[in-house]
Amino acid sequence: LGGVVTALDVRSEAMEQAGSLGAKRSDFVVPQELAVGQGGYSQALPSEWIEKERAHLAPVLEKMDVVIASALVPGEEAPVLITTEMVKRMKPGSVIVDVSVDQGGNCAETVPGKTVVVEDVTICGIANIPGGMAVDATWLFAKNILHAVKHMFPEGPGAPLRSDPISESMLVTADGEIRHAGTLKAMRLSGGEPAAVTA
Numbered sequence: 001l002g003g004v005v006t007a008l009d010v011r012s013e014a015m016e017q018a019g020s021l022g023a024k025r026s027d028f029v030v031p032q033e034l035a036v037g038q039g040g041y042s043q044a045l046p047s048e049w050i051e052k053e054r055a056h057l058a059p060v061l062e063k064m065d066v067v068i069a070s071a072l073v074p075g076e077e078a079p080v081l082i083t084t085e086m087v088k089r090m091k092p093g094s095v096i097v098d099v100s101v102d103q104g105g106n107c108a109e110t111v112p113g114k115t116v117v118v119e120d121v122t123i124c125g126i127a128n129i130p131g132g133m134a135v136d137a138t139w140l141f142a143k144n145i146l147h148a149v150k151h152m153f154p155e156g157p158g159a160p161l162r163s164d165p166i167s168e169s170m171l172v173t174a175d176g177e178i179r180h181a182g183t184l185k186a187m188r189l190s191g192g193e194p195a196a197v198t199a
Contacts, residue, residue, distance in 0.1 A: 006060065010035040010053070011042060028056045037074070038169065044073045050081070058086050065091065069106035070099040074169075075182025082107040084118070092120035101125045 007018035008026040037043030078100035098110040110125040152160040161167045172180040
């Protein structure tokens with residue numbers, strides 16, 4: 001529709017895909033062993049690399065009219081990539097849509113479930129954006145969930161399959177313990193070791 005779209009992703013493969021769709025690339029070079037986790041998804045960057053990414057983003061954001069922030073790490077809190085100071089330096093009337101709000105948000109000023117204005121920048125924190133999508137998208141998502149459940153329970157109801165990496169990565173609790181590393185980290189429990197679940 002005439003808009004100029006700029007894409008940034010720490011995964012080089014995702015940047016190639018964005019470029020193939022016609023987006024301009026704002027390349028931020030990160031060692032891929034730090035950026036890419038299991039299954040090709042992003043993984044949490046060390047704090048020093050988050051700072052470098054913010055420094056790269058700051059001058060880019062100053063030129064944008066609309067920013068769609070969607071950086072997520074499976075099973076963990078979303079990284080805060082847009083600081084309050086960065087928001088203040090954006091153009092008056094610009095908009096941030098924080099798609100990552102359900103996992104904490106990518107913008108420090110995002111208020112879950114609300115749209116706020118900070119220094120003439122509108123920040124949209126609508127919760128559960130996927131839930132507001134078209135019926136066809138909902139059916140597609142439901143089919144994915146169905147196949148995931150079938151994979152975890154190949155024999156039907158009962159104990160889940162735990163002998164493969166897909167099922168293990170989805171398992172949050174088992175035998176009275178929290179086992180999911182991202183959940184343990186989000187709960188600020190030590191070292192990723194299983195923790196007892198209390199009633």
